[in-house]
Amino acid sequence: MPGRPVVEVVRLGLVSYEEAVRLQQVYVNRHRSGPAHALLLCQHPPVYTTGIRHSPYPAPLLDRLSRLGAEVHRTNRGGLITFHGPGQLVCYPVLNLSCFKKSVRWYVGELEKTIISVCGRFGIEASTSPHTGVWVGDDKICAVGIHCGRYVTSHGVALNCNTDLSWFRHIVPCGIEGKGVTSLSAELQRNVSVEETVPHLLDAFRHQFNCQLTDAQTPEPA
Numbered sequence: 010m011p012g013r014p015v016v017e018v019v020r021l022g023l024v025s026y027e028e029a030v031r032l033q034q035v036y037v038n039r040h041r042s043g044p045a046h047a048l049l050l051c052q053h054p055p056v057y058t059t060g061i062r063h064s065p066y067p068a069p070l071l072d073r074l075s076r077l078g079a080e081v082h083r084t085n086r087g088g089l090i091t092f093h094g095p096g097q098l099v100c101y102p103v104l105n106l107s108c109f110k111k112s113v114r115w116y117v118g119e120l121e122k123t124i125i126s127v128c129g130r131f132g133i134e135a136s137t138s139p140h141t142g143v144w145v146g147d148d149k150i151c152a153v154g155i156h157c158g159r160y161v162t163s164h165g166v167a168l169n170c171n172t173d174l175s176w177f178r179h180i181v182p183c184g185i186e187g188k189g190v191t192s193l194s195a196e197l198q199r200n201v202s203v204e205e206t207v208p209h210l211l212d213a214f215r216h217q218f219n220c221q222l223t224d225a226q227t228p229e230p231a
Contacts, residue, residue: 012221014044014108014109014218015220016047016222017046017222017225018048018050019032019047020051020225022052023051023053023095024052025053025054025080026054026056026082029053029099030082033049033101033103033163034163036103037158037163040105044107045105046102046103046104046105047104048211048214049102049103050210051099052093052094052097053093055079055080055092055176056079057071057080057090057092057180058083058084058092059081059084060090060091060154061086061088066090074179077179084154084164085164086154086155086156086164088141088152088153089181091154092176092180093167094172094173094176095173096169096170096172096173096192097168097170097172097203098210099166099167099168100167101165102162102165102214103162104116104218106160106161107160111160113157116157119217119218120153121142121153123213123214123218124143124150124151124168125143126213127209127213128145128193130213131193131201133193133196133197141153145196148190148191149188150169150191151166151168152167153166168193168206169190169191169192169195170193170202171192171201171203174191174195
């Protein structure tokens with residue numbers, strides 16, 4: 010029986026979205042010489058990101074968002090538009106699914122189950138829906154948007170901990186009309202920081218993906 014996959018946990022802290030995309034590619038490239046699973050944890054300064062869609066977002070919309078003081082980036086992940094900012098735990102798993110299960114649908118489901126487990130540890134009942142992501146009632150608490158090339162994953166999940174939710178008022182999160190957003194702090198009516206949430210996320214991820222986690226000494230150099 011093969012051992013459980015080893016996943017390196019890389020704590021990036023507060024990092025620009027552009028730098029996080031660059032670092033993800035560094036870790037994706039490491040898989041060329043064999044399995045090199047990594048879990049990148051970070052927060053971003055305010056940024057709106059757009060996913061793959063059939064037609065590009067109109068420039069006036071993107072200009073309006075940038076005038077709010079946030080960066081705007083187009084990405085190659087699935088999903089539509091969302092927001093990242095301080096107080097949101099962003100997790101980018103860079104895994105070779107050949108070492109887990111070669112199914113993107115399975116992988117997305119496991120990510121959602123991981124977040125549902127994290128919420129449960131805080132006493133919050135979360136669930137999936139026909140829409141992507143993890144929800145508390147009609148309010149999204151975690152966005153999920155991934156990219157997968159040759160079974161190597163990038164992008165990932167963004168769990169609202171103590172995020173300033175007012176940033177979401179300027180968009181239709183992930184293109185879903187009539188729904189709201191929430192956070193761990195909003196649900197519990199107390200401050201729940203990213204730092205408090207990380208150990209729960211790591212424990213849930215370890216359990217859900219049946220893997221071993223090891224801490225990286227320093228982030229991968231440029």
